[in-house]
Amino acid sequence: MRAIVLAAGKGSRMLSTVPKPLHLVNGVPMTRHILKSLEELDLERTVVVVGHQAPLVSQTLTQMSGDPTRLEFAKQPVQRGTADATKVGLRALSSGGGFGADSDVLVLPGDMPLLTSDTLTELQDHHVKSGAAATLLTAEFRDPSGYGRIVRDEQGGIERVVEHIDAAPHELTICEINTSIYCFNWRLLDGALRDVESSNSQNEYYLTDVVELLRASGHLVTATIAGDPDEMRGVNDQKQLVECETLLRARANVR
Numbered sequence: 001m002r003a004i005v006l007a008a009g010k011g012s013r014m015l016s017t018v019p020k021p022l023h024l025v026n027g028v029p030m031t032r033h034i035l036k037s038l039e040e041l042d043l044e045r046t047v048v049v050v051g052h053q054a055p056l057v058s059q060t061l062t063q064m065s066g067d068p069t070r071l072e073f074a075k076q077p078v079q080r081g082t083a084d085a086t087k088v089g090l091r092a093l094s095s096g097g098g099f100g101a102d103s104d105v106l107v108l109p110g111d112m113p114l115l116t117s118d119t120l121t122e123l124q125d126h127h128v129k130s131g132a133a134a135t136l137l138t139a140e141f142r143d144p145s146g147y148g149r150i151v152r153d154e155q156g157g158i159e160r161v162v163e164h165i166d167a168a169p170h171e172l173t174i175c176e177i178n179t180s181i182y183c184f185n186w187r188l189l190d191g192a193l194r195d196v197e198s199s200n201s202q203n204e205y206y207l208t209d210v211v212e213l214l215r216a217s218g219h220l221v222t223a224t225i226a227g228d229p230d231e232m233r234g235v236n237d238q239k240q241l242v243e244c245e246t247l248l249r250a251r252a253n254v255r
Helices: 030-039 054-064 082-095 117-130 186-193 209-216 238-254
Strands: 002-007 046-050 071-075 104-109 134-140 149-152 158-162 176-185 221-225
Touching: 002 030, 002 082, 030 046, 030 054, 030 104, 030 117, 030 238, 046 054, 046 082, 054 071, 071 082, 082 104, 082 186, 104 117, 104 186, 117 134, 117 176, 117 221, 134 209, 158 209, 158 221, 176 186, 186 209, 209 221
Parallel strands: 002 046, 002 104, 046 071, 134 221
Antiparallel strands: 104 176, 134 176, 149 158, 149 176
């Protein structure tokens, strides 16, 4: 398995000149927290997709890496959504060769500093044992505002993911959210990415659309629910940054 970390965004809601991936959480850039968790997994390679202030982000994360030889960077010239960023990362991973037909790729955002290697290992294990085309890591939030919702069919299977801004009123009542962390069969992901369109309210290419495309093609899509919802907290503004720092310090104190 290989990994793609999506860290190209500007983070305009942070109201800062500091690139979003480099905002400090407990003294460490938030994306470095993600990379540290990945270093504890058995991964062949890790590619970080960068965009805004790419040279600064790449240099800083490389300097702090526990194993710079396994860390690579790919630039997304224009930020056109998570599906486009994933395509950039997948292209970089494929360039080195070694992808077999059954190889898998872990895709995750660079703004979830509370995420642990244990949770990622559970996701990996579930994906490999199920033989699924895609496995989503989901979570149940009391207040799911702002997050994409998991829409299931009558049998409880994953049907699709709908972004909060595009959700219908009845879909907004769903409390199971998409964490934006996935395992994919790389070949099926590569094919589905070519069919993703930008016909949504943001005019962006959503990675979540791959879920519906794979299911429509008859492929198995599964999910595993995170045991600790706090791990799934993302950082999009200063308030969420403070909340994550508080939780991270509390975790360190307990340890």
